[in-house]
Amino acid sequence: MQVWLPLALLLSLGVTHSLGQNAVGELPVPRGLMLQADLPAQTLFLTWESDSSLFDIEIFHTELMNVVLNETVAVQSNPATGQHGWSWHSPLPLECTSHSVLIRARNQQSVSQWSPLQTIPGSDIPEKSGPQMFPQDKLVAVGSNMTFCCIVGERQDFSKILYKGQEMSATRLSRRTYAITVTNQPPSGNTGTNVVCSSQMQILTGAVVFVGYPPGDEGLVCENRDLASAECSWKKGRDTHLRKKLSRTNYTLNGRDCLEANEGKIFRCNWTMWEGNWTLVARNPLGTVQLTDFARLTDRVHLLAPVNVTAVDIKAWNATLQWSWSIAAYKKLNMICQLQLIGHEHVITRNYSGMGLSFVVLEGLWPDIEYTVSVRCGSLHSFWKWGDESTPYRIHTKMDRPESLDVWIWMDSENTGHVLWKPLSVSESHGALDEYEVSYSKAEEDRWTTVSRPREDFSYPITLNNSGDITVAVAARNPAGLSQPSTVTAPVYRTDSQLSVSELLGTDGGFDVSWQLDANASRGYVVEWVPSGCSGLCPVHWEKVPESNGSIRVQSVSLEAGVRYTISVYVLSAGAPVLLQRWHGYTQEMIPSQSVGDLSANQLGSDVLLSWKAIAMEQQRGFIRGYTIYLANAASLELIGNVSNPEVKSYRVRGLSLGSYKFIVKAYTSAGEDTGSTVAIKLEMDTDMLVVGILVSLGAMFCCLILISIFCYKKREWVKKAFYPEIPGPKVPGDWSSPQGPLDVKPSPHSLVHIVESPEWDFRKKGLVPVPEEEEESENENVEVDTDSDEPALLRYYNQVVGDRSHSNHVSDSSGSSTTSVGSTQTEITYTGIQSPTSSQVTNGAGGYRPQMQSAAGPAEPQLGFDPDFQEESMNMGYKPQCSWQLDFPDAENFSGSLGSPTSVTSSQFLIPESSEEKPQPSNTWFHNLLSGKS
C-alpha cells in the first residue's frame, strides 16, 4: 500500500497539472497518449493525437520524479492514422524503473496544457519482489557505453555492483533500483563480461554482457581447381571476440550460406559452378562486411598436384620423368610445370611447358647422384599461381668414367719429389673410385711404368736421375672405367737462394698473386703454395691458371694465419714447368709465438752488450721487423732501444751506473711484439782496473817518498838547520865538559811544587800525616776511574795541585793528592828538554835530579824536606826550570809560545795553562794525549 501512495499522488498531480494548463492555454491538449516499450532496444514509442505539429515531451523516472528528458519535438501526424508517433531511446533499460511521460502541444510561445500522465511500469514494482538485473545478455560493440541496473529484492540490502570484477559507482534510481554506467567497454572473454550485484553477504543477481567487434574479414579470392567449380577464400581479419554460437559471424557467398565457414574453422566457401562475380557477406550482430571478387575461370586456375610421378629410362646424365593428372580437363590445358631437383647438396629448378604436360626429360644430371624431384604446374597463359606440389620422387643416376685428375709434381729436392693429385668430388668421380693409376716415363727410357695406388692416396713419390726429366700420368678408375690420364713433367728444383724471393702479405685470408705474363706459357701457369720450411709430407696446394691470366687470388681454407707460405709460379709449356717467380708470405701476420732465444748480457765497463738469437721461422708468425729493448723497472718497462734491422741481433746499452738491471728484448712483426725474453745483470766495479789504480797510486806515492828522501838526504844540512837547529850547550861557569864524577844532584825535597801553605799545617811534625787506608784506596780508585775520562791524568794531577793550592785549607787532601801525584809523575812525565846526562845522574844516584821520585824514595821524604825555606834553597841549587815555571808561565799564552822552542821543556805538567784547571780546552787535549802517548 505504501508503494501505491506516491503513484496515486503522481497521477492526481498530473491531472491537476493538465487541468491547470487547460485554464490558461489556447491550444488543445494532445489526446490519447499511448506508450509502448521495446525493452531489448530500450526504446519507448509514444503515439498521440493532436492538430499541432510541435510538442513538448517530458519523461521522468516515476518513483523519484527525476526528469530524464524535456524536449520540444516537431512531429507530423501520420496521414493514414492521423496519429503522431515518436520514439525515445533510453540509455537505461526500461525495466529498471517506471517511466512516466507528459506531452503538450506548442505553437511558438503558446502551449497547451500537459496531457494526462502515462506511465510504463518498471520491474521494480512490488509485484516483482525478486532481485533482477538489466540488461541481460546484451551484445554491444567494443568501446560503447552502457548502463546496468540492479533491482534488489524486497528486504534485501544493496552493497555494490562489480563490472568485470571491479566495483563501480552506483546511482540510486528508485527504492530498489541502483544503476551503474560503464564507458568504453573492452572486449569480453569467451563467456562474456560478468556484472554482479551483491549485498554485504552474497551475490544478489547479475548479468552478462558480450562486448565484441563487427566482422573484420577481408581479401576474398576465388579460384578453380578443376577448371569448372569455384573455391573462394578470405582472411578472417580481426577477432570479433564473440564466441556465442548465435553471435558468431555468418557468411554467405552470392547469397548462399557458406556452411564450412560458418562452422568457424576455415574461411573458405566452395561452389560447383564458376560464376565470375563473387560477393561474400560476413555478418554478426554488431555489423556486416561485404567482400567482392571478379575473375574469369582461366585466369584463376590453381592446379592440383600431379600424381603417380615415376622415372623411366634413367641414365648417367639424364632421366625421363612422367606423371598423370587426376583431372581429365588438365590434358587440354596449356600448362607450365616446374621440377625441383635436390641432389648432392644442390637445388636445381627447371621449367617445362606443354599441353597437358605429363612427362619431361631431365637433362644435365650428374652420374651416380641421387636426386629428389618434385613437380608442380600452373596455367601457362594467365598464370595465376603454382599448383600443389607432387610427392617427392627419388632418382639415382647411373655411373660414368671419372673426370681427369688435377696433377702436379712438387719437388722437395733436386732429385726427389712427389706426384700429387687432387681428390675428385662426388660430381667429378661419377661413381665410387676404385684406385688411381700412376704411370711415369723417364727421358732416357721409352716406356711407361704404371703403378696402382689405392683410392685413399693422393701422392706418389718419385726420384729423378741426373740424366733428365720425368713425365708422370695419373688416372682414376671407377666401376664405369678409367679416366683420361693427366700428364705433368717434373719441374726443376730451385732453392730460395737461387732466385730472388719477395715478401707477400695476404689480405682477407688469402694472397693476391700477380706476375708478368710469359710468352712460353703455352699451357698456362701453376701457382703452388706450401708452408715454408716444410719437409716430408707437406700440404702442397696448387692452382692452374690459363695462359692469358697473370694474376690469381689464392684463397683456401688450408691457408692459416701466422704461417709462412712459399708461393711459386711455374710456367707450363711443352717441357718441364719452369719456375717464374717466388714469394714468401703470410695471409695474416701475427705476433711471434716465441721470444728471442739465448738472450745474454755482458758488461763492457759501464756498458752492457745484449745479444740474442733469432726466433725459429715456425714461431715467427710474421716477418720480423726488428727488436725492441726495454729496461724493466719495478712497475713499468722503459723503452731504451729499437733495432729496426732484424738481421742485427745485439744491442749495446751505454752509460749505466753500478747496480742491477733487467733487460727485455722483444721481437716484433707488423702485428706487434712478442712477450719478450728477459735477462738480468749486475754491474760491478772493474777489479782489474781497481788493482791497477791502487798500484799506480802506491807507486806514485812511493816515488814521491823516494824523491823526498833523496831531497832530504841531499839537503840534510839545510833540513837540520831548518828543523833541528843546534841547541847550544849550557854555558855554565866551570868545566862541564869533563865531569870528574857523576853528578850528584840531590834533589831537594822541596823541588816538588810547593804550592800549599796551610796555616794549620804543622811543619814541626815529622813524616806524613797519617792517611787512613780506606781513604788512600778511595783516592786510588778515583785515579783509576779518572783514567777513563777524557781529562788527562797529568792534567788532573796538575789540577789537583792547583786545586790544592787554591784550597789550602784541606791539608790532608792536599797531602794525599801530592802523594798520588808523585806516583803519577813517576811514570807519565817525560822530560824531552832535559839532557840525558842529567837523567843518568838521576837514575844512578840517589842524590841526582829526582824531582818527582819522592814517592819512590818514601812518602815521608818530601815532607821531610818541606820547609819554608825550600824556595830559596831551590833557587840556589841548580836546575831551575821546574822551580821557576810557576812564576815564568802563569798563563796559556806564554805556554803556547814556548812550544817548539829548543829551550822549551815538553812536559805536560808545565804546559797546562792555569786557566784550564777546571775544564781543559779541546784544542789542547789531543795535543796532550799525543805528548803523553795516550790514545
Next chain:
Amino acid sequence: MDRTAELDASVPGRSAAALARLLHRDCTRLLELYKERESFLSHHVPEGERLVTLALCPEALTTAEQVGHVRSALRRCKELLECLITREVEEMGKELEGEYESLRMTVKDRLGHFVHSTGALLENGEDGCPPSPNFECAEGQDEVEGSGSFAAKLWTYRVLLELIHWTDSACQTLHLFHTEKQGQQQLL
C-alpha cells in the same frame, strides 16, 4: 600378502569405491577450472536447497541401501551434467576445447560407469529409495535461477557443487560397503 591382495580385489565394491574417489577428484578439479573461468564465483556460497534431493528413505538404512541412495543421487547429477553440457554446447558450440570442456565429458562418462557398476553391485535391487522422476533439463534451470547467461553460470556452479557433494558421499559409503563385504568374506 598376495592372498590378501587377491581377496581384496575380489571383494565387491572395491572398484566402485576407487571410481568414486576418482570422480570426486575430477569433480573438484572441474569446479576449480570453472572458478578460474568465472572468477566472481570464487567465494560464492549459494543459498537455498540442494539441487539434488532424494525422497527420504526409512531410517536406519543398511549400507547397501545407502549405496543405492548415492547411486540415485549421482544418477541425477549425471543428468544435470548432461543438461549442463548440452546447454553450453548449444550456446558456445564446440569451438572451445579447453581442459574444462574435456574434463566435464570425462566426468559424465565416469558417472555413467559408476551408476552402472554400483547397479551391478546391488544384487537384489537394493536401491532402497523410490526411483527418481525423469529430469527435464529446461525445467531444472528455470526452477533454479531463470534464463539469462548469468543465471546459467550460477546454476552450473551449483551443479558442480552437487557433483562434489555426492561423489564425496559415494566415496564414504562405498568404503564402508567394501569394508563390510571384506569382513563377511573373511568370516566365510
